[in-house]
Amino acid sequence: MKTTAIKIEPMDVNSIPFQEASLDIWDKKYRLCAKDGQPIDRSMDETYKRVARALADVEREEVREHWYEQFLWALRKGTIPAGRIMSNAGAQEHKPATSTINCTVSGTILDSMDDILAKVHEAGLTLKAGFGIGYEFSTMRPRGAYVSGAG
Template identity: 70%
Template sequence: MNQPATITPLLNAISRIAIQPASMDIWDKKYRLRARNGEPVDLSMDDTWQRVARALAEVEPEDKREEWAEKFLWALRHGAIPAGRIISNAGAREHKP
């Protein structure tokens, strides 16, 4: 009998793919959170994922927020990419004009 396919090998392969320079440039120019003075708030793409994950978890009951932030962060780190407006604005309110 055939065993069900597992996604683990695919995720492992994806996690080893280096971020391309063009992708870093787009993140820096469009999605990286910056303070009002222009200084970067997100120092890395992972900082962006952490900010977005925390913001998405804010709608959950307080006792479940950390759990959901971890789940969202896992998804973001493994290829779940929300719309650009979400990446740019989730968790960014205090840094926006």
């Protein structure tokens, strides 16, 4: 029986088309747009360049271009940072009130209506800025516990 070697060519990741769902999510969540809704990022690669530039710009000036190329390579090869980084890195001119932080943790919630409502207010401001928020409820009294002043 004669065997034939199969030659497998390495895949060029840049030649793999994006799925329709990927493009839709990019367009709705991560593509940078001006205040009037007009796209600034014309392609996913422009988003990658914006993010790579923002990440590299925190490095010392003499190594910024090196890190820009490294970050851009990683993004093009499939590295996907957290959503707020993809959406907001390098976007300060168009979205000054946003952050690259994905999620925060609420301060300790005291077991009082005033503090609970204050934390709800903080949560509203946090969510408005595009962050997620986590809570730790161990300071709250258990279900069915006595509440003074409740009818």
